[in-house]
Amino acid sequence: MTDTAMPKIYDPKTVERALYDWWEAQGYFKPRLVEGRRPFVISMPPPNVTGKLHLGHAMTASIEDLMIRYHRMRGDPTLWVPGSDHAGIATQNVVERELAKEGKTRHDLGREAFVARVWQWKEKYGGLITQQHRRLGVSCDWERERFTLDEGLSRAVREAFVRLYEKGLIYRGTYLVNWCPRCTTAISDLEVIHREEVTKLWYIRYPLAGRPGEYVTVATTRPETMLGDTAVAVNPEDGRYRGLVGQSLILPLVGRVIPIIADDVVDPRFGTGAVKVTPAHDPVDYELGQRHHLEAIDVMTDDGRMNERAGAFAGQTQAEARRNVVAELERQGLLEKIEDYRHAVGHCQRCDSLVEPRISTQWFARMKPLAEPALQAVRDGRIRIIPERFEKVYFNWLENIRDWCISRQLWWGHRIPVWYCQGCGEEIVSVTDPATCPQCGGAALYQDPDVLDTWFSSGLWPFSTLGWPEDTEDLRTFYPTSVMETGYDILFFWVARMIMLGLEMTGQAPFHTVYLHGLVRDEYGQKMAKSKGNVIDPIEIMDEYGTDAVRFSFLTGSTPGNDMKLSRTRLEANRNFANKIWNAARFVVSNLEVGAGSPRPEAPETLADRWIQSRLQRLTADVTRLIDEYQFGEAGRQIYDFLWGEFADWYIEISKVRLYGDDPTAAATARRVLVTVLEQALRLLHPFMPFVTETIWQSLKRAWGDERWGDSIMIAPWPAAGATDAEAERQMASIMDVVRAIRNARAEYDVEPARRIPALIAAGDLTAAFQAERASLVSLARLDDARLTIAPELAEKPAKALALVTGGVEVYLPLAGLVDLEREQARLSKELADVEADIARAAGLLANERFVAKAPAEVVQKERDKLAAAEERKAALAARLEMLAGM
Ligand SMILES: [Zn+2]
Ligand SMILES: [Zn+2]
Numbered sequence: 001m002t003d004t005a006m007p008k009i010y011d012p013k014t015v016e017r018a019l020y021d022w023w024e025a026q027g028y029f030k031p032r033l034v035e036g037r038r039p040f041v042i043s044m045p046p047p048n049v050t051g052k053l054h055l056g057h058a059m060t061a062s063i064e065d066l067m068i069r070y071h072r073m074r075g076d077p078t079l080w081v082p083g084s085d086h087a088g089i090a091t092q093n094v095v096e097r098e099l100a101k102e103g104k105t106r107h108d109l110g111r112e113a114f115v116a117r118v119w120q121w122k123e124k125y126g127g128l129i130t131q132q133h134r135r136l137g138v139s140c141d142w143e144r145e146r147f148t149l150d151e152g153l154s155r156a157v158r159e160a161f162v163r164l165y166e167k168g169l170i171y172r173g174t175y176l177v178n179w180c181p182r183c184t185t186a187i188s189d190l191e192v193i194h195r196e197e198v199t200k201l202w203y204i205r206y207p208l209a210g211r212p213g214e215y216v217t218v219a220t221t222r223p224e225t226m227l228g229d230t231a232v233a234v235n236p237e238d239g240r241y242r243g244l245v246g247q248s249l250i251l252p253l254v255g256r257v258i259p260i261i262a263d264d265v266v267d268p269r270f271g272t273g274a275v276k277v278t279p280a281h282d283p284v285d286y287e288l289g290q291r292h293h294l295e296a297i298d299v300m301t302d303d304g305r306m307n308e309r310a311g312a313f314a315g316q317t318q319a320e321a322r323r324n325v326v327a328e329l330e331r332q333g334l335l336e337k338i339e340d341y342r343h344a345v346g347h348c349q350r351c352d353s354l355v356e357p358r359i360s361t362q363w364f365a366r367m368k369p370l371a372e373p374a375l376q377a378v379r380d381g382r383i384r385i386i387p388e389r390f391e392k393v394y395f396n397w398l399e400n401i402r403d404w405c406i407s408r409q410l411w412w413g414h415r416i417p418v419w420y421c422q423g424c425g426e427e428i429v430s431v432t433d434p435a436t437c438p439q440c441g442g443a444a445l446y447q448d449p450d451v452l453d454t455w456f457s458s459g460l461w462p463f464s465t466l467g468w469p470e471d472t473e474d475l476r477t478f479y480p481t482s483v484m485e486t487g488y489d490i491l492f493f494w495v496a497r498m499i500m501l502g503l504e505m506t507g508q509a510p511f512h513t514v515y516l517h518g519l520v521r522d523e524y525g526q527k528m529a530k531s532k533g534n535v536i537d538p539i540e541i542m543d544e545y546g547t548d549a550v551r552f553s554f555l556t557g558s559t560p561g562n563d564m565k566l567s568r569t570r571l572e573a574n575r576n577f578a579n580k581i582w583n584a585a586r587f588v589v590s591n592l593e594v595g596a597g598s599p600r601p602e603a604p605e606t607l608a609d610r611w612i613q614s615r616l617q618r619l620t621a622d623v624t625r626l627i628d629e630y631q632f633g634e635a636g637r638q639i640y641d642f643l644w645g646e647f648a649d650w651y652i653e654i655s656k657v658r659l660y661g662d663d664p665t666a667a668a669t670a671r672r673v674l675v676t677v678l679e680q681a682l683r684l685l686h687p688f689m690p691f692v693t694e695t696i697w698q699s700l701k702r703a704w705g706d707e708r709w710g711d712s713i714m715i716a717p718w719p720a721a722g723a724t725d726a727e728a729e730r731q732m733a734s735i736m737d738v739v740r741a742i743r744n745a746r747a748e749y750d751v752e753p754a755r756r757i758p759a760l761i762a763a764g765d766l767t768a769a770f771q772a773e774r775a776s777l778v779s780l781a782r783l784d785d786a787r788l789t790i791a792p793e794l795a796e797k798p799a800k801a802l803a804l805v806t807g808g809v810e811v812y813l814p815l816a817g818l819v820d821l822e823r824e825q826a827r828l829s830k831e832l833a834d835v836e837a838d839i840a841r842a843a844g845l846l847a848n849e850r851f852v853a854k855a856p857a858e859v860v861q862k863e864r865d866k867l868a869a870a871e872e873r874k875a876a877l878a879a880r881l882e883m884l885a886g887m
Contacts, residue, residue, distance in 0.1 A: 006589055006699050010582035012546030014697050014760040020134055028072075028714055028870050029139045031079040031166055033477070040071035041079045041481040042460045043511075044140055045494070046148060048087035049122055050094050053132035055520040055528070058489055061136045062266040062554040063517060063632065064485050068139055068688035070627055073718035079478050080139065081465045082127065083146035088413040088454040089183050089350045095121050109846040111411050135542055136551065137167050137690045138712070140436065144474075146465045148457040149638040151415070157414045158431045158463035165429045169369060169404070169504075172418075172720075174288040174361045177278075177405050179348065181304025181318075182353035185409040185685050186362050187784075188453060188492055189402065191775040192355050194344040201341035202326060206232060209248040210560055216249060216260065217336050219271025220280070223329070223344065224321040227254055227310045233288060236262035238273050252334050253325065254311060261292050280359040302409070304356060318356075326644040349610050363407035363416060363450065370500040371398040377499060377509045385514045386630050387561040390488060397492050406453045413451030421445055424702060460499035462510035469505075481511045486517040488561055515630055516561050519566040520554075523567030541571055548689035555688050578692045578826040581685075584648040585696040588674045591659050602672065603665040606658075607772045609673045611732035615642065621721035623684050632688075639685050647677060650736065650834045654776045661775075675704050680719045688712065707820070719868065731769035735777065737806040742781040742813065745802055749818050750827070757815040759788030760794055760801070762810040767792045770809075787817065815884070825884050832877045835870050842867040 023029065042064050064080065072078040095118045096106055106114040130145070146153060160545045164170040167606045177186040202223045205215040218232055225869075229251055231827055234241040245262045248660040265284060266275055267645060274457070279289025279296035289296055299310040306313045306321045313321045329335040346355040375398050378391055408418060419428040423442030428434050436443050460468070462484070466475040476616050480502075484495060495514055502510030521527055529535065542550050551573040558564040619642045626635035651674075658670040679700055686693040697713040710716055742759065751757065763770040770790045772775065778785045794812070797803075801812040815821075845851055852860055 006582070006586045006696075008586075008690060010546075010579055010689060010695070012548065012578075013335065013543070016135070016137070016547055017690050018696055019691055020137060023712065023714060024142065026533045026712065028712065029080075029141050030143065031077045031141065031478075033077045034075065035078060037075070037076040039079060039478055039482075040068070040074075041478045042068060042463060042483055042485065043481055044080060044082045044138075045486045045490075046083045046085040046127075046146075046458060047129050048090050049084045049126040049129075049147070050087055050090050051084075051129045052539050053129055053135075055536060055538055055636070057129070057133070058136060058550065059517055059520055059554045059558065059564075060486060061133055061138045062208070062551045063515070063558075065136070065138050065690070066487070066555055066627075066632055066687040067483060067876070069690065069714060070718065071144050072714065073683065073686070073716065075124070076194055077477075078615070079141055079144070081144050081146065082130070082138070082140040082142060083148070083461075083465060084129065084134070085454060086147065086149040086413060088408055088410050088451060089185065089187075090248055091118060091122070092181070092410050092412040093350065106512075107413060111513070114411050118878065126695045132539060133495070135539065135546055135547060139690075144465070148454070148461075148572060149262055152467065153413060155431070155456060155465045156460050157452065158417045159469040160416055160429050160501065161452070162429055163505065164365060166567060169366045170363060171366065172361065172363050174359060175231065175364070176357055176407075177360050178354055179302075179356045179360065180348040180351065181300075181302070181356055182351045183348060184302045185408060186405050187348060187350075187355070188359055188405050188455075189267055191349040192346040193352075194346050196342060197345045198340055198342050199345065201339045203338070204276075204329055205253065205336055206249040206252060206276075206333075206455065207248050209243075210860055215272050216244065217272045218274045218276045220276055221341060222322075223305070223325050224313070224318060225278045225281045226251065226276055226325065227313060228278045228280050228299040229254075229256075229258060229276045229290065230279060230294040230297060231258050231261050232274055232288065233261050233263050233266050233277050234274050235264065235268045237267040238266075238268045239703050240273060252332065253328055258686055261288075262407035263288055263291065281357055283357050286357075286359065296873065297413040298359050300356065300358065304353075304533055309851075310413075313486065318354075326597075337750065363448075363452075364406050365406050365456075367401040367403050367500075370504055372499040373503045374496060377503060379675060382509045383499060383512060383514060386516065387456060390514075390516055390561060394491060395495060404453075407448075408453055409449075413454065414457055416448040416450050416452060418448040419445040427524060432442075443874075455493055455497055459501040460505065462498055462502060463506050466477065479510075480508045483513045484511040485516055485517070488518060491516065509721050513630075517558055518561055518563035520566050521563050523565050523569070524559070525563070525565050536566060545571045545575040546578055546691070548578050548692045548739050551690075552636060552640075552688055553767075556633045557642070559633055560630060578689065580644055580648055581682075581692060582696065584643070584652055585678060585700065588678055589699050589703050592671060592675070601665045602669040603663060605669055605673070606711040607731055607735075607769055608651060608654045609669065610728035612646065612673065612677055614723075614729050615646055616652040616680055617724045618685060618729075620680065620719045623673035624718070624721065626810050627687075636688050639688070643681055643685065647681060650690050650780075653780060654773075657775045657779050662721075683713060683716055683719050685718075686713050731766055732773075732806055734763075734766050734809055735770060735773050737803075738809055738811055739777065739780045741804040741806050741811060742783070745804060745813055749802075749824070751818055753782070756782055756784040758784050758814050760789045760798055760812040761791070762793045762812075763790055764792055764808055766809060784817070812826055819884075821884060825881065828877055828884070829883050832874065832881065835874045835877065838870045839867060839874065842870065 024461055044064060045060060045085065051057070068078055068080045099105060101182065109117065134686050155850060161170060178192050180187055180191065201219050201221055203217050203219050204223065205217050208214045208216065216232055220226065232249055234245065244260050247260050248257050249260060251258050265288060277288050277294060279285050279294050280298040285294070286618045287296070297309055299306055301307045304318050306316050307316050310321065313324060316324060326335065347353065348355055375395060378385060378394060385394060417430060419430070419434055419435035421428065421440060421442055422444035423437060424440040426437050426439040428437065428445065434445060437445060462481045463479050466472065466479050468475055484498065486495065498510050502508065519527070527530065538550065549571055553566060553570050557566065557570060619638060622638055623635045655670040655674055656665040661667065679697065681691045694713050701709050738761065761770060767790060775788060777783060778788060798812045798814055800816065801814045802818065804811040804813070845863055846867065
């Protein structure tokens with residue numbers, strides 16, 4: 001007993017770290033190739049290198065580790081590739097904030113020194129999240145860990161850029177882009193978060209040229225941009241302005257003469273029907289300007305101030321300029337009125353600053369030709385999206401996709417592989433750094449200062465991490481990958497781009513399945529946010545409840561694509577589950593004799609033995625099917641119900657009769673069934689709760705196992721579902737129903753737990769089964785064996801007995817055996833008196849008109865409910881007393 005005994009209490013802290021290190025050291029996280037067997041591969045979504053593990057990461061890792069452990073046990077060559085993302089803007093922001101504390105900006109350091117400083121920061125703090133991931137038990141191959149800025153991935157980025165450029169799918173152009181004045185870079189449409197806000201609508205008078213005293217009034221939400229106006233536009237159908245189209249206006253504060261133009265895009269219902277046109281600072285105006293050949297005048301600097309083209313307002317911030325422009329217009333009598341106005345305002349996803357639409361020269365990827373094959377791959381089923389409803393979202397976005405602005409005015413990232421020749425102006429696009437200009441041979445070259453959007457490199461992630469563009473062994477073996485599992489919130493940012501770039505670069509869909517999980521919300525369904533104070537730190541709950549309980553909560557609480565609520569109650573319940581299995585296993589192990597694994601004489605299996613083994617085979621088939629169908633939550637719930645209910649609460653109790661009995665062969669059978677059922681159920685549970693299952697499995701192995709068990713549950717084979725025994729399940733279900741009915745009756749009559757009661761059971765065609773499990777029945781329902789009758793039918797139904805009928809089986813419990821007549825009558829009479837007093841009180845209250853009229857409706861309703869419940873109880877007590885009186 002000594003060396004196999006399990007500690008009384010399961011303490012996750014004492015086992016998790018050591019187990020993880022042991023698994024990793026054994027090389028279990030590395031793929032084991034099997035000839036002719038298709039590998040199962042997941043690329044882990046790379047968390048930002050600035051990141052700290054949050055619940056979203058923990059959810060992602062739990063789901064992916066479940067799939068990975070499952071496939072590894074199935075015997076598939078299994079690879080999970082981890083890594084992290086350099087996270088352009090986010091990381092640059094972090095280091096810039098650090099510099100700000102020293103009173104410096106990145107410009108004080110210069111580009112090279114700044115980038116070196118970011119690398120230093122990355123080496124020092126960038127590993128935090130990988131350590132935190134280990135706490136979750138993730139079984140990824142750390143030797144294949146990648147970073148989006150490492151040498152291989154940087155080369156992949158250059159290769160992809162050059163290929164797209166050469167096909168005409170990347171171009172440089174001057175267009176209106178989204179500009180963040182805080183981050184001082186262009187950002188893509190996806191990085192702009194639109195929020196409804198109430199701002200102002202200013203009505204400004206623009207004087208007509210050559211017609212003193214006459215003017216056209218325009219309405220605008222951004223008066224400061226009027227300094228860059230190059231026209232005023234009206235709808236051609238708008239009768240109010242028909243005579244004015246083609247005339248000129250004098251732009252106030254600037255004095256520029258601008259035309260009045262007509263265009264269908266103008267909504268006559270907005271403001272006065274006349275709008276100012278600022279092609280350099282508004283997307284609609286930009287298009288208008290293109291159509292009408294208007295000049296685009298950018299009046300702002302990179303950091304959101306007014307530039308020299310803003311005249312007297314140059315150098316002011318946008319907010320200052322707005323105040324001053326409005327004040328000056330008012331002074332000149334050109335401000336007609338100001339109204340409140342509700343509309344969507346764009347903010348930077350990274351820093352929440354107001355995003356400025358701004359004309360700028362940037363690099364773009366042409367998306368239509370890339371989107372078409374990506375649409376096709378999902379339409380023809382090469383890629384399946386789970387849940388299916390997201391396919392529509394995906395189609396809709398790709399069908400309306402616009403070109404992607406891929407350049408960023410940052411220093412941290414993949415620098416664009418384009419060089420310009422100072423001699424002849426040649427543009428050189430190259431995978432390797434060019435030394436001289438191929439056109440003129442000159443050596444005075446300078447590289448484009450911009451870097452690429454972070455999502456450009458993560459779009460290559462499934463294949464760049466395997467060695468692409470080199471034709472590596474890993475790429476040949478493990479690409480295309482299998483499942484891309486991530487949150488639905490980055491379907492466009494990431495998943496769609498991986499599909500587009502994967503198809504374009506490798507000719508293959510990068511994965512066959514996209515599994516999208518929802519967001520983790522608090523127990524009330526609220527989004528977690530620092531400002532709300534409801535953020536849960538995954539590390540903290542792993543410390544408190546154990547990693548398995550946290551994983552199990554994610555895995556059973558979520559369904560694909562739907563947000564989940566995480567509550568402490570659920571975490572506690574799942575910690576209790578780990579403890580329940582631990583206690584059950586401790587019971588089993590403590591009843592094994594050391595070395596009992598060797599065969600010894602056994603009695604034949606009982607009905608209960610055949611039942612629990614059949615239930616296990618059914619569970620195995622169901623769980624396997626559910627995991628294959630990505631229904632992880634339901635699979636976990638079924639394992640939970642089996643282990644907690646059928647195994648621990650029923651079978652273990654039933655086994656005690658034989659374990660504590662005097663037939664050693666019967667005890668040997670019970671021991672073997674206990675061990676084999678527990679062991680197989682642990683294997684089913686392992687992908688959900690790796691730590692507690694491995695810990696128990698090792699104890700079980702020490703007490704019972706042999707070399708055939710292997711070294712670890714994580715490399716033990718996934719169970720194959722064997723034959724079921726429907727007849728045993730039917731018979732046992734009936735016996736359990738009878739036990740439940742008797743237990744309920746005992747509770748209802750307040751029978752002391754130690755009291756053994758008589759019973760008569762008419763079991764019909766189940767008589768043999770009930771006879772076979774007679775000892776179990778006696779033990780589970782606490783029956784008096786000497787006064788227990790089991791027969792196909794009863795010649796005479798006993799009088800003065802409680803009759804219970806469940807599924808064709810009749811059970812009679814003689815009342816005299818159940819209760820002490822006088823005491824029970826006294827108890828019931830007392831309770832009846834109490835109930836009658838309650839009824840009188842509630843009825844009195846409800847008869848009081850003032851109470852009914854004045855009290856809140858829900859208080860009155862509560863009294864009515866109370867009264868109804870008391871009446872019901874009174875009737876039941878009266879019936880019970882009447883029955884006892886007849887005895
Ligand atoms: Zn920003
Ligand atoms: Zn040249």
